[in-house]
Amino acid sequence: MNNYETDDTFLGRWISGELSKEERIAFEKTKEFKQFTIINSEAQLLEGPTIDTEAALLKIKQQLYTKPKVIRLKQIMRMASAAIIVISLGLFLNSSKTYTTAIGETQTVTLADGSIINLNANSSVSHKRFFWDTNKGVTLNGEAYFTITKGNGFTVQTSIGIVQVLGTQFNIKDQSTFSLKCFEGEVQLTVADSRKKRYRLTKSMQVNIDENIVQESVFSEQIPDWKNGVSVFKNQSLSIVLDELMNYYPIEFESENINTNRLFSGRFTHDNLKTALQATLVPMGVQYQISNNNETIILSE
């Protein structure tokens, strides 16, 4: 029996040169020694696979650097979409709702608190879409009649200033001239200029402002004339009348040849252009000619 058969680490130690001298000499005398030697030397002539380390490193780097980029881009997209959501939500919550009337058109708007706005022709009113109850403000462009439910803090923003309201009915006309008429209750106008002048109006009081000239007076009608389908004028310049006509009829005037400063008293209807022109221009001695497309009225003396 040879050592290599009885000692289970013998051959292993022979390979690593760990055999004692005696063990080695005895082993070299066996007939298997040559076989083991050939196996050992032949095995050492073998080669493993060829491995391209640099190619593998490159491959890994590509994976390492593409993955985080994707993640980063995703994060940016996520943050961007979150920001967009926040911003658009903010804009949405802060957005306003606007009602607009075309020429010759009127519209009735009922607000969340039951207040009613009758919007006259060629006008618009807007209010915040949300949380309106905490800040009952509307912005007016043009003319409207307000019937406001009792409660605090209703305001109308106009180009002249702010109209503050308790439960009341009033009409605001904010066009070439400004006019505030109180039909019931009490309103207060704060002019948005440096003096911040305030006007308190009770029933049947009106304020007219024409190029910084303020006129306070009383009126007698129970509802605004426009709600009856007419416009009423008392000693107002023809230019204002023409502007008013353009609110109700889709027309333009060529008025270079006439004096538009002359004063007009009278009324015109909102539902018939011919009648309206006759009612306003004939008494003033103005000749007029309607162009072919019915859009331009040429005025002459």
Place this chain on the structure above:
Amino acid sequence: MIKKEPSICEEENYNQLFRNLYEPVTKYIYYKCGSLQQAEDIVQNVFIKLWKLCATVTFSKAKSYIYTACNNLFLNEVAHQKVVLKHQQSVLEHTDYESPDFLIEVDEFRVQLKNAINSLSVKEREVFLLSRIEKKTYKEIAEITGLTVKAIERRMSIALKAIKELLGKHIKI
């Protein structure tokens, strides 16, 4: 003064580790599984993981981390195949045995040797190839495989005996 270990998070150090370890580790896994594709995939995955864990693995621990992690990954997807071994290019011409007569035929013998190696169990095959082809000492092999030197000696002995049993008849004395 304690010298601070280089950080693997530094790309330079990481590259150095990769260049030092990729080839030997891949060969080690190859000797176990016999598929170079599988071996490379395993080792590359471990290196990618190492980069992500670079802050938690120290430079000196990286080597054993990589071998252990590769080993674990290998265990998860074993598919033992035969290893393909080549002969060194220069060898065929000068086989300087004292009397080559006792080899039936060198080529035939070498084919048989490769077959014999492939017929070894994975345990013996990896130890045998790490020692004879990769010329690693038993101590190094013990580190890689997590075995003791004595266990390596034992496996080496078994491998040699098994190969001799298979090849003995081809070697004329």
